[in-house]
Amino acid sequence: MPGLLFLAFCSGTHGFQTSFAIHQALAPYCRRPYMRDEPAKTENRMKIAISIKDLRKTYENGFEALKGICLEVEQGDFFALLGPNGAGKSTTIGVISTLVNRSSGEVEVFGRNVDNHVYVTKLDLGVVPQEINFNLFERVEDIVITQAGYYGLPRPLAQERSDKYLQQLGLWDKRKDRSRSLSGGMKRRLMIARALVHEPRLLILDEPTAGVDIELRRSMWDFLIELNRQGTTIILTTHYLEEAEQLCRNIAIIDNGAIVENTSMKSLLAEVDSQVFVLDISKSDLKKAVLCLEKFNARSLDDHSIEVTVKRADGINAVFVQLDKVGVVVIGMRNKTNRLEQLFINKLATDK
């Protein structure tokens, strides 16, 4: 009898393991429980994290901030939304996060219309706004935990997530402090922790590194890259083009409420057909260098540096070869502007 029981137990566990294995194998194809209310969608649609169609927004004062924006961001992407001040980046983000009522157009998050699936789409979305928007009299930790509560996280889980993200974002020591006592950069990081507390699949950051020092900016980049690597789709607006170049795979440029460019970072950079470099050279070599680099439009900037324009096809090596021939030593070298910056300015200029 005990043997029989043992057998039954074994087969029982075995059965459990098998079904568990099948479940696991099928997991990628099974939809998450809260998607039950969804009509069947094609695989393809599910690969799009956000889809914006003909989005228009006219503010109450009559200002037309968005003039028919179309945009698609793929799941898993790291996407940059660039544009000058007042272009409509924050307005677009506002519409996605429902803080701005749109005038017309459609927004889908992970294949679901934001109007018909308010709850699920909001669960999928985390937003870090451009302006500080937490209560300055509350404690850091309370801000994050309260936000978790709004997303329906039970208190112990909320505490756990708050601890996790405050630690990851370097705010652990400040967790009991009033948020008003944080520095500007810390406040930004607090807003990132708050946006992540429900672990959204899509994170939108509106100028997260504005006013953040270089060291911190880099650690924030590492953090975001890791987050993206783990599967979170990220959309970012920034005025630092270097940042977009470092982080993002795809890019859209918005100006005057319309998209003027939407492409991959690679192909955009491929459009840059020449770069300007500044070379530091000793005073005595300056004339010689300018002469031998005529082909590269060389000109002296001051008594120890020259500027050269190098075509993609030629490559910077050609410059060194020339200098080597006449025995000029280069002490230092840097890009004159970020290569994306020039392109960006050109794009906006052609748009005008």
Next chain:
Amino acid sequence: MYVNHKRIAFETIVIKEVRRFSRIWVQTLVPPAITIALYFVIFGNLVGRRVGEMGGFQYMEFIVPGLIMMSVIQNSYSNVVSSFFSQKFQRSIEELLVSPVPNYVILTGFVVGGMARGLSVGAIVTTLSLFFADIQIAHPVITLAVILLTSVVFSLAGFINAVFADSFDDISIVPTFVLTPLIYLGGVFYSTQMLPPFWQTVSALNPIFYMVNTFRYGFLGSSDVDVIWAFILLGTFAVSLYVGCIWLLRHGTGIRF
């Protein structure tokens, strides 16, 4: 949203609201208690002795229910109006708006927060009144029902004020120029039966008059108004204000651009 999630979100809002007014208790709980205690001393005790009887009761007994009601009205209203407006002003209301909390949960959370403060102050004032008068409650259920409903109505009214307010001035205009006169003329300090017929009719247009008198009926067992009619009125107010607030939230009036 799952029921469980909604419950957690609701609790979160209420806890946050209660934490807010209890954190600043020196501003929120103490001043109304002091003001009302002064009313007790001056009107109830000093002046009251000269007044003698009002509506068949000792003047002190007569004004206690009115003063409790006054504190509940003012504090329910001011809790919601100041909390919601300051969240709107600091833009921290966006924390709620981007999250999946349904509008009715948001509204109910704020209303319960307002009630928590209104009723806390009401309880403090009631306790204080025990030092000045011999309080008895003739109809406990009516007393409780009317105070709860009144608190709901004025929390909702405070919410509407906050939604339309653009500056801190806007949140003090209504309490100063509308609420206080209505309360003072609503029969807190006198029985409307003392008034000439014309002013009795005017008083009957004041909703607070019904609340104060029904509440007083709960205490003393005698009233200037028909209790059933008062409850119908209160219920209608509560429901229509609630529906109005939901409509405002859905349209994003004052909070979504």
